[in-house]
Amino acid sequence: AQSVTQLDSHVSVSEGTPVLLRCNYSSSYSPSLFWYVQHPNKGLQLLLKYTSAATLVKGINGFEAEFKKSETSFHLTKPSAHMSDAAEYFCVVTPFGGYNKLIFGAGTRLAVHP
């Protein structure tokens, strides 16, 4: 069965410092992996996706993630945090061919301090 584990429920950084949000997945087959962001009182927005092409995936707002099969990880990074990055982030997996189903991690709340 597929599953996603987000290793940190809360991450706090200072503005201008790097962001690292960690995600490990479990999947029997080649998964598709996504990161979504949820700002307060808003819906979810797709940040980036990995679908078996390049292992380093670039997304919107300067975020990127690297797919590491050997470590079953898909960590989200950004070189320099901005105040507007404060939000909840979800790592998501869909099983191979199972695009009707998104399996969400529990979420990581990112706080950015001045």
Place this chain on the structure above:
Amino acid sequence: EAQVTQNPRYLITVTGKKLTVTCSQNMNHEYMSWYRQDPGLGLRQIYYSMNVEVTDKGDVPEGYKVSRKEKRNFPLILESPSPNQTSLYFCASSPTGDGYTFGSGTRLTVV
């Protein structure tokens, strides 16, 4: 503007009173899903639809019904709501399943 529209945004109701949360998308997407979001649990899938008249259960379907009579609409029906269905609900749609567009959410409170 391409979007998924949910109504209402907020709803307080009493136990046992039937309600419907509407979801409509204007992107001609095949796939649609309903999720509920609870603290510490992320989002869990309630029902999904792969096309008109094709629906199936997700991970937490108990107490919910859906229908897909038209491509653009995918209402979520709670026939007899209970307090454990108090949650934040999201509808989402996708053309192929490769990246979903989410609605703004419906916060439901059942007292």
